[in-house]
Amino acid sequence: MSETFLIRGARTAGGDTVDLVVAGGVIEAVGAGLSRAGATVIDAAGLLALPGLVDLHVHLREPGYEASETVLTGSRAAAAGGFTTVFAMPNTQPVADTAGVVEQELALGEAAGYAHVQPIGAVTVGQKGERLAELGAMASSRARVRVFSDDGSCVADPLIMRRALEYVKAFDGVVAQHAQDPRLTEGAQMNEGRVSAELGLAGWPAVAEESIIARDVLLAEHVGSRLHVCHLSTAGSVDIVRWAKKRGVDVTAEVTPHHLLLTEELVRGYDARYKVNPPLRRDEDVQAVREGLADGTIDIVATDHAPHPAETKSCEWPAAAHGMVGLESALRVVQQAVVDTGMLTWDDVARVMSRTPARIGRLATAGTPLEAGAPASLTLYDPAPVRAFTADDLHGRSGNSPYLGRELPGQVRWTLYRGVPTVWDAAVLDIPGAHA
Known part of the structure; x- marks a missing residue:
């Protein structure tokens, strides 16, 4: 998958609608009507962009x-x-x-x-x-x-x-x-x-x-x-x-x-x-x-x-x-x-x-604003859907969640960690080289 992404039409936590260009592990640009040749496009219309x-x-x-x-x-x-x-x-x-x-x-x-x-x-x-x-x-x-x-x-x-x-x-x-x-x-x-x-x-x-x-x-x-x-x-x-x-x-x-x-x-x-x-x-x-x-x-x-x-x-x-x-x-x-x-x-x-x-935690590389030059660690979240939380939502080794069967709003659609997608359209990806 391309290491360059164009995120289109995301809503920031402050309420603005923006495009983001992610390249080389950082946010390259934030603004309206952005384009980037060769970038993989993520349609983020209706999604909330949050810092990771x-x-x-x-x-x-x-x-x-x-x-x-x-x-x-x-x-x-x-x-x-x-x-x-x-x-x-x-x-x-x-x-x-x-x-x-x-x-x-x-x-x-x-x-x-x-x-x-x-x-x-x-x-x-x-x-x-x-x-x-x-x-x-x-x-x-x-x-x-x-x-x-x-x-x-x-x-x-x-x-x-x-x-x-x-x-x-x-x-x-x-x-x-x-x-x-x-x-x-x-x-x-x-x-x-x-x-x-x-x-x-x-x-x-x-x-x-x-x-x-x-x-x-x-x-x-x-x-x-x-x-x-x-x-x-x-x-x-x-x-x-x-x-x-x-x-x-x-x-x-x-x-x-x-x-x-x-x-x-x-x-x-x-x-x-x-x-x-x-x-x-x-x-x-x-x-x-x-x-x-x-x-x-x-x-x-x-x-x-x-x-x-x-x-x-x-x-x-x-x-x-x-x-x-x-x-x-x-x-x-x-x-x-x-x-x-x-x-x-x-x-x-x-x-x-x-x-x-x-x-x-005094960790300067985390929790950074979604702005040009910042590490590209971010989450695209859809607050609209409401559905039951099930075992399929769990991705760890244990299942002791108190929310199984409970109706909860929202869905994480994309997660990028330092520019690398870890969740793509609500599916957790396999990371090459990751080991148990």
């Missing part, structure tokens, strides 16, 4: 847990969802707590060719919360790590968290915290409240999240360092982050698509596809996080894409694994939850799903 989406919170499972996902299959799923950059969480085996492991992840992403895979380094050795990992070595490695997280393991020790914030400040890094007090959530199975009491399941109190966020924004303020709050899920958490930002604390926060749309009521059927960490919350929390995203308190949407083998979900609720896959459905869910409801514009979507996550 950036996901700051993805689990690719490789190395160590390839039964759930690999870098190749996960980045294929990312391309199907319109993503051209994903930040890979460190809960692999071995844990991504050394320069060697993060460089391995980077190389696997380069070999796959579907998206830029940017490793996230662990905060502590083995994610055990006892002593700091090789933060400086990972930061100075070829992977140039700037985001550090112990992912599903909260950095619960306040002294370790303070030291991590102090350390990453030296190279403009950020600690991304999984806000979950471990003592307050021992044995927890779902959100604590009326529904958990009726079902007889151990509750997961909102304060377990909120107390860690409150502690950490004060630590970040004291140190003068950057803090990022992963998958914020409660109304109280929104209030705390809003308060911290008014004080001038350098804190950012993310919300997942599922916390923008789904509630704890879905747990009543004991379908483990709805078991996730943090848990699905009350309708009041869903409304609060939507409002927090709309007013800028919450900075970005991140999927927390968490693939699992079928047997770890097709079992009784207490034994089931936490997590949902979300890359392929994210843009469609965001459209349903906050665009079609009038809370966000498409330019807001470009900000919270591309520009700002790239900025938080």
Whole structure:
């Protein structure tokens, strides 16, 4: 397929209708009535042109847990969802707590060719919360790590968290915290409240999240360092982050698509596809996080894409694994939850799903505007169709999506990563040279 493309009649997030010429991996020109001899023409009439989406919170499972996902299959799923950059969480085996492991992840992403895979380094050795990992070595490695997280393991020790914030400040890094007090959530199975009491399941109190966020924004303020709050899920958490930002604390926060749309009521059927960490919350929390995203308190949407083998979900609720896959459905869910409801514009979507996550991750080559000279990483999206989300929409190794059978708007029609098509007219392409 030609490496030069003429995209005709696309609508930008700002509402303009433009043509784009893509050549040599960059956007060569943007304007009206463009032509380019020998270019492959993409008819984008009625399609929305967005900068390639950036996901700051993805689990690719490789190395160590390839039964759930690999870098190749996960980045294929990312391309199907319109993503051209994903930040890979460190809960692999071995844990991504050394320069060697993060460089391995980077190389696997380069070999796959579907998206830029940017490793996230662990905060502590083995994610055990006892002593700091090789933060400086990972930061100075070829992977140039700037985001550090112990992912599903909260950095619960306040002294370790303070030291991590102090350390990453030296190279403009950020600690991304999984806000979950471990003592307050021992044995927890779902959100604590009326529904958990009726079902007889151990509750997961909102304060377990909120107390860690409150502690950490004060630590970040004291140190003068950057803090990022992963998958914020409660109304109280929104209030705390809003308060911290008014004080001038350098804190950012993310919300997942599922916390923008789904509630704890879905747990009543004991379908483990709805078991996730943090848990699905009350309708009041869903409304609060939507409002927090709309007013800028919450900075970005991140999927927390968490693939699992079928047997770890097709079992009784207490034994089931936490997590949902979300890359392929994210843009469609965001459209349903906050665009079609009038809370966000498409330019807001470009900000919270591309520009700002790239900025938080300090990745200058991602989330760039669709303008001449920029890398040609972009998504052409059709917001018009409404159809059920099915297993055919999934392109990773696992099928634990909470949206199977649910009507969702929109469809990713084309994804270009650095000028190379990865999705062509809604079909995910095979990339020459990509390997599992």
